Amino acid sequence: MLGEKLGKYQILDEVGQGGMSVVYRAHDTVLDRCVAIKVLHPHLSRREESKKRFEREARAIAKLSHPNILQVFDFSEGDAKASYIVMEFLDGCTLRQFVERHPIEHPEVGALLGIHLCRALEHAHELGIIHRDIKPENVMITEGAVKLMDFGIAEIVDAQTMTATGTLLGSPAHMSPEMIEGHELDYRADLFSLGTVLYFITTGELPFTGRNAPLVLKAILEGDYLSAEMINPRIGRRLSRIIDRCMAHDPADRYPSVAALEQDLTAFLADSGIGDPDKEIEAFLLDPEGYQEAIGPRLIEALEARGLQSLTDNSITVALEYFNRVLAIEPGHARVLNHIRNIDRRRRNKVYLGAAAAFAACVLAVLGISALVGPGDQGADPAPTEADPNTALAAEAADGLSEAEAEKLGPELAGDVNARGNAIVEQMLERRRVRIAVTTASSYVFKARAAAPIEAPEDDTTSPTPDKRPLRVGRVPARQDPEDDATNASDAGDPEEEGDAVAAASSQGDGETDDRPTMITVQVSVYPPSSATQVSIEGRSYSLNDLKRGIEVPRDRLVHFNATNPLFKTLRGTWNFKSVPATTNAISRRVELSNLKDARIRVICVNDPRARVLLFNADSNAPIGQGSVGSWISIPILDPTTASRKVRYTVVPSSTRARTHKSSFVAYAGKGREFTVELR
Structure with a gap:
C-alpha cells in the first residue's frame, strides 16, 4: 500500500501493525500535515457488518477531544475500498517501550501516569464510550503528554470473529473477567484493565501470566496474582490496595467511577509529598532519569515527616508503614532506623509497664501502701536521709513475683517496708513519675524477699520456676541509690527519657547479682x-x-x-x-520455608458419582495421586520458583459403557480447583 492514496491521504511508510490493523504515516494533501492512518486488515473490512460497526464506532470516537486522548481527524465512509481511521501523528513510543527504556524506580511515577489515563477514560465514559482494550501498547508517550488511543476498536469485529479474542487483541493479560466470559461490558471493564496497567508500571511485571493465552485467561478468572507490594516493597500497602480494588474479580467491588480512582491516586501522591500531577508528569517526561533521581530525597523527606506525625497521633502501625517505604528507597536511612528502634523500645516499655503496674497493684493491695507509715513513723521526714545499700531501684527487681507469691510474702513484707520507701512512692506519684514509684515499691519488696525468703509448699503449682520466667529483652545494668533517683526525677522533663533511665536501673552497693537469664x-x-x-x-x-x-x-x-x-x-x-x-x-x-502448601483438585462427575480420578505429572506422566469424584485430592507442589505444577487428570468411569475423560491444568500452591465433567 506504500505510495498509494486513500482519499486525500498519501501513504508514506508503515509505522507498525497488529492483529487487527496496520498503521501508516501519511500526508494530508489538503491540510498539508502529517497524520497517522490505521487501516483495518482486508479480511475484516470486507464484511458488510464489520464495516457498518466500524463506521459507527469511528463516529463516536471522533467526538473525543481531550489532552490525554489521541485525536481522530477523519475515517472512511460508505464504499471506500479500505476501512481506516485518520489520527494525529505523534513522535514518541508506546508505554511498554517507554518503561523498557526508562524503568520506573518509584511507584509514585506510575501513579502520575495513572492519573492522566484516568482523565482520558473519564472523558470517554462521560460520552458513553468504553475503551475495551486498555494496555501499555495502546498508550503513547511523548516528551510532554500521555495519550490513550484505539478507543472502541474491539467493537469493530462481530461476535463470530470475537471468539478469537486472544489473536485479535494481542496479549490477553489485561482483559477483565467479564470480557473473557462474554458478558456485557461497562466502564468497570476499563477499570480492571487500567489496574493491570498500573500494576505493570509500578512493578515492571504483569499481574496475570502463563505459558500460553488460555493459562493467562484462567489466572484472570481465578484472580490468581501476587499483590503489587509483594513484588515491589516501595509500593506500600496504600497504593497496592488501590491496584487490588481496580482488579477486583466482581465489577461491583471495583471503584464506582474512574474519577474515584483518580481521587485516590491524587491523595496517595499528596501523602507522598507530590502536589501538582501536571507539572510533575511534564518534568518526568522531559527527563525521566533526572526526575527519578531527584524525587527520591523528596519522597524520603515527606514519608519521614508523615511517619513522625503518625507517631504524634499515636498511630504506630501507620508510622511503620511510612518508615518501611523510606527504607525500601534507602535501606540504611539512619534517622528512620532510629525512629523504628524508638518505637520498638516504647513497645517494650509498654509491655513492661503493664506488667509492673499489675504487680504494683498487687503489692499495694497486700501491703496497704497508702497506709504503710505506722504509728511510730507518722512524723518521719518524707525525704530520705541516708542511703540504703540493700535497696534495688530496678524495673525488674522483683522479677518472677506472682500474685500468689506476693500474698504469701505479705506478712513478712509488712515489717520490712518502712516510711522511707512509702515516702519515695508517694513523692513520685505526686510528681506523676509512675514508673519510678512502681519500681521503688518493687525494690523494697525485693529487699524484704531477700531478707525473709518463703519456701513454697511442695504441692504449690503457682510458684514460678526459672525455666518459666517471662521473656525479656536486654539486661539491667547497675545504677545509683533510689534516693538520688527520687531527687533527680523531678528535674527530668521527658517521660520517655525517664522510662529509659528507670529501665536501665539496678542495685549498687553490696554486690548483689542479677539472676535473670543472660x-x-x-x-x-x-x-x-x-x-x-x-x-x-x-x-x-x-x-x-x-x-x-x-x-x-x-x-x-x-x-x-x-x-x-x-x-x-x-x-x-x-x-x-x-x-x-x-x-x-x-x-x-x-x-x-521450603515446603510449599499442597494444591487441591475436586472433580464433579454429573452422571457417574462412583468414578475415580487419577492424577499425573503432565510432563513425565508420573502418577501423583488418586481419589473419588466429589472429594478433594491433594497435589504436592515441589518447585518453589514457580509455586506451581502442570497436572493431568483422568476420570475413569465406574462402568465400561463410558469413556474416560482427560484434561490438564496448572496447580498452584495453596489453591484449590474444581472441574465439572460428564462422561459419555
Whole structure:
C-alpha cells in the first residue's frame, strides 16, 4: 500500500501493525500535515457488518477531544475500498517501550501516569464510550503528554470473529473477567484493565501470566496474582490496595467511577509529598532519569515527616508503614532506623509497664501502701536521709513475683517496708513519675524477699520456676541509690527519657547479682524475603528488618519460633543457645520455608458419582495421586520458583459403557480447583 492514496491521504511508510490493523504515516494533501492512518486488515473490512460497526464506532470516537486522548481527524465512509481511521501523528513510543527504556524506580511515577489515563477514560465514559482494550501498547508517550488511543476498536469485529479474542487483541493479560466470559461490558471493564496497567508500571511485571493465552485467561478468572507490594516493597500497602480494588474479580467491588480512582491516586501522591500531577508528569517526561533521581530525597523527606506525625497521633502501625517505604528507597536511612528502634523500645516499655503496674497493684493491695507509715513513723521526714545499700531501684527487681507469691510474702513484707520507701512512692506519684514509684515499691519488696525468703509448699503449682520466667529483652545494668533517683526525677522533663533511665536501673552497693537469664543477640535471615512471610519468636511478631538487625533472646532456655507464608506450610522450631560460649554476644540463624502448601483438585462427575480420578505429572506422566469424584485430592507442589505444577487428570468411569475423560491444568500452591465433567 506504500505510495498509494486513500482519499486525500498519501501513504508514506508503515509505522507498525497488529492483529487487527496496520498503521501508516501519511500526508494530508489538503491540510498539508502529517497524520497517522490505521487501516483495518482486508479480511475484516470486507464484511458488510464489520464495516457498518466500524463506521459507527469511528463516529463516536471522533467526538473525543481531550489532552490525554489521541485525536481522530477523519475515517472512511460508505464504499471506500479500505476501512481506516485518520489520527494525529505523534513522535514518541508506546508505554511498554517507554518503561523498557526508562524503568520506573518509584511507584509514585506510575501513579502520575495513572492519573492522566484516568482523565482520558473519564472523558470517554462521560460520552458513553468504553475503551475495551486498555494496555501499555495502546498508550503513547511523548516528551510532554500521555495519550490513550484505539478507543472502541474491539467493537469493530462481530461476535463470530470475537471468539478469537486472544489473536485479535494481542496479549490477553489485561482483559477483565467479564470480557473473557462474554458478558456485557461497562466502564468497570476499563477499570480492571487500567489496574493491570498500573500494576505493570509500578512493578515492571504483569499481574496475570502463563505459558500460553488460555493459562493467562484462567489466572484472570481465578484472580490468581501476587499483590503489587509483594513484588515491589516501595509500593506500600496504600497504593497496592488501590491496584487490588481496580482488579477486583466482581465489577461491583471495583471503584464506582474512574474519577474515584483518580481521587485516590491524587491523595496517595499528596501523602507522598507530590502536589501538582501536571507539572510533575511534564518534568518526568522531559527527563525521566533526572526526575527519578531527584524525587527520591523528596519522597524520603515527606514519608519521614508523615511517619513522625503518625507517631504524634499515636498511630504506630501507620508510622511503620511510612518508615518501611523510606527504607525500601534507602535501606540504611539512619534517622528512620532510629525512629523504628524508638518505637520498638516504647513497645517494650509498654509491655513492661503493664506488667509492673499489675504487680504494683498487687503489692499495694497486700501491703496497704497508702497506709504503710505506722504509728511510730507518722512524723518521719518524707525525704530520705541516708542511703540504703540493700535497696534495688530496678524495673525488674522483683522479677518472677506472682500474685500468689506476693500474698504469701505479705506478712513478712509488712515489717520490712518502712516510711522511707512509702515516702519515695508517694513523692513520685505526686510528681506523676509512675514508673519510678512502681519500681521503688518493687525494690523494697525485693529487699524484704531477700531478707525473709518463703519456701513454697511442695504441692504449690503457682510458684514460678526459672525455666518459666517471662521473656525479656536486654539486661539491667547497675545504677545509683533510689534516693538520688527520687531527687533527680523531678528535674527530668521527658517521660520517655525517664522510662529509659528507670529501665536501665539496678542495685549498687553490696554486690548483689542479677539472676535473670543472660541474653544473646540473634540475627535472622528469612526465606522467602517478602512482606508476606511472617515470623514470630516467643509469641511476638517481628518485621524482616528487625530480624536482620538482630533481636535479644535468652541463651539459657529453648526459644520457640514459627514462620508463615500464604504459599508455604507453617514452619515451627526451637533454638538452643545453651552451648554457645559466654563470650559470644551475637549469632546468626536462618529461617527457610521450603515446603510449599499442597494444591487441591475436586472433580464433579454429573452422571457417574462412583468414578475415580487419577492424577499425573503432565510432563513425565508420573502418577501423583488418586481419589473419588466429589472429594478433594491433594497435589504436592515441589518447585518453589514457580509455586506451581502442570497436572493431568483422568476420570475413569465406574462402568465400561463410558469413556474416560482427560484434561490438564496448572496447580498452584495453596489453591484449590474444581472441574465439572460428564462422561459419555
